[in-house]
Amino acid sequence: MWHTPILLSLFAATLFGAKADDLNVERITAQRSLAAPDHLVDLGYALYKGYHDAGTDLNVWLGIRYAAPPRGALRWKAPQTPETDRSVQDASEYGSVCFQSYPAIAGAPPMPEGDEDCLFLNVYAPSGPRAKKLPVLMWIHGGGYGWGDGRTDMSAMINDNDNAFIGVSIQYRLGPYGFLSSSEVNAKGVPNAGLLDIAFALEWIEKHIHRFGGDNTRITVSGESAGAGAVLLLSLAPSLKSKFQSIAASPYLPGQHAYDGDVPTQKYYSFAAQAGCGSSGPVLDCLRAKDAAVLQLANFNVTTSGKVYRTWAFDPVTDGTFTTGLPSKMLSSSRTKLNGRAILVGTNANEGALFVPQDEISTLEDLKAWLALKYPFFSAQDVEKVLAMYPNTDAPDDPSAAKFATNGLTGAANTNMSQVATGHLQRANAIIGEATFICPSYWLSTAYTASSRPSFHYQYSVPFAAHLEDVYAYFGPNQPQQPPSFSRAFRNIWGNFVTRGDPSVAGEPGLDSWPRWKEGREAQMVNLNTTGGTAYTATTQFGVQVTQFEEPGVRNQFGVVGAWGWEGGRGERCEVWRELVGSVPT
Structure with missing residues (x-):
């Protein structure tokens, strides 16, 4: 059981980057000078x-x-x-x-x-x-x-x-x-x-x-x-x-209903x-x-x-x-006129775990009960369709089972495996991550491409790569698993897009020629990860311990990967989620 005071302190310190900037107040106060007239x-x-x-x-x-x-x-x-x-x-x-x-958390003040x-x-x-x-x-x-x-x-x-x-x-x-x-x-x-x-x-x-x-x-x-x-x-x-x-x-x-x-x-x-x-x-x-x-x-x-x-x-x-209209439908409509000239879209490897009660799902029955609560408009057929996208045995989760980060391309997929969970619990983590964040990112990139506008895509994968962790890499303060060389490259990705409309970073292996997003099975993105370093144990925002890697020895590991087949066929799952929007008004 995760203790509410610990969770709330972690939440207040890190969720969505709302308060991380407080660490900069002392520096700002010390270094500011009196404003000259031109200020x-x-x-x-x-x-x-x-x-x-x-x-x-x-x-x-x-x-x-x-x-x-x-x-x-x-x-x-x-x-x-x-x-x-x-x-x-x-x-x-x-x-x-x-x-x-605070959101819906028991005991929140x-x-x-x-x-x-x-x-x-x-x-x-x-x-x-x-x-x-x-x-x-x-x-x-x-x-x-x-x-x-x-x-x-x-x-x-x-x-x-x-x-x-x-x-x-x-x-x-x-x-x-x-x-x-x-x-x-x-x-x-x-x-x-x-x-x-x-x-x-x-x-x-x-x-x-x-x-x-x-x-x-x-x-x-x-x-x-x-x-x-x-x-x-x-x-x-x-x-x-x-x-x-x-x-x-x-x-x-999230769900988007009619105003009335x-x-x-x-x-x-x-x-x-x-x-x-x-x-x-x-x-x-x-x-x-x-x-x-x-x-x-x-x-x-x-x-x-x-x-x-x-x-x-x-x-x-x-x-x-x-x-x-519903964003998911508008993004797939040829009649929709987009306002943006170009777009850079990204997600994190483990978006969903922060939004799943990690101590309440360990059986298939638990998972179905959570789905009924999260998606109350789902029919029984909808539920079975979702479960089929995230396959697993019907047996209860084994708390002693090995847990590890997936590589996105081969072996286990994060549909039922990650550093924090396996089985039914990880299915829930993957479901909320893809339905709420990752699939909308695919739909958004595809809408720009379909409108003949440049679209570029990435995934932030530095372990544990939970929701929010990327914000520290591009605005700071850097976390131990984000060495200066990684943060600088990440900031250059954003900066080059801001100044040139292209996130490619010259001289950085894996980033020097960033492909544009394509529709369907040919979609590609850049995977932003690191390799090497010294292992240490960190506590996630939701109170679970994971292994991360810090200096010395951390090296950037960037590369172009196929987005459609990523993590056991994410592109196909996102197409199914698009079909389910009648039951999930998004």
Whole structure:
């Protein structure tokens, strides 16, 4: 049994990269210098004074307000332009983070940190005479649309790419503040307010980034997990007029219901009842009048009481304007017009284990019960189809069975084998990983290729390669299994895509000629792994011990592999998952 306090401390420290940047605060404070006059930026509606970071040679502006505080009457409304304030505002500290909540974990405590006044962004811009008309990397944090913040220090990524582009990290409304939905919300406000925040921040970049030395025609929109899910939805949004390219790392695709469907409506009234506004009829005016602390407690109660392990209660919905259909179907439709010019897509080798209760599945009956909970709309035939894709004996799992990392090409596949599990438990890990993250990444890459737009694909495989671990490699701080040579190459992959639209890295074996993604059985991707090193034992985010490798002796191991046949036929499984979308609205 995993102890809740240990799990929550690991979760708060690492899940979705939301808090890893806190380790950089001391360095930032020590190395910043007083802002010179040229660090004063006039945005028209406000003036912000940033500072020069001598350690990174970057000019930095933190806590820039890009939208008005969405409080009171502006709750569940589209983001609005901030009111004009011509006084000089200090931009040396991060703005407040958005209200958030732990997901459905037994014993999770409330999270008091946060504020509704949280629509801020941060700019990291190279200095000097060459810092003009630079490309821009926009970063959207992950966190299941219910957790996380924009306090990601982008300095290491920019520095390892010779300060060749500008970084912008953003925040957006989370949980019920950003994704509450019902017919009443649609009539008196907007569903998907959090997605509209992201689009509004993109418009801000297009309008203002030239003031920081950026080129608004060369924007790369990037994100991880829910942030990458937002990238996917931005690519499909017909109302979006922006032109950009994208990086989607582990794109998260939860169930997406109609804005007035039974599931979001039930959550709407559960939230309203918890806030003391009733469980039927008109309640939105009451919710807008409630104190923020009341709403936050309601958010906590609804989210953490969920039946599905480590999920949040409020997700994007199909609203008919910004989101006009199920992403899985839109990505396969020849009628869909994509917004992005090109895309780089990646996933991790073991995406799913973090979202599966590791101490509750050991038999076929356990697995079927978990499937019924996770996918309540599945028919008996759907369940059998899924089990057939992830074959295993019917015998209970053997706790003493050998566990090891698979190589993706030969021998055992991670459909029932990994470092943390075998058998039925690993089937669950693989199911959630492919259905929620990996198959959406395949569909996204294929949609770009089908539209004759460049698409590049990778898998991050450095053991254990759980969900989130890649974020440390490209933004830092590096983890022991991520030596500087690996992180530098990974950052160069992203940086070359940002600056040239091609992730190939000259002089790096396995990366010097990156193939474009192809449809079907000819699809190829680059596998990013390491070999050698000194073994050590690490504890995963969900409390299980695994073997990883650190210096000395770690070497990069990059190479092009077939994506269709990877891990025992992933391409075919993803096609079956696409067929199941009628039962899993994604």
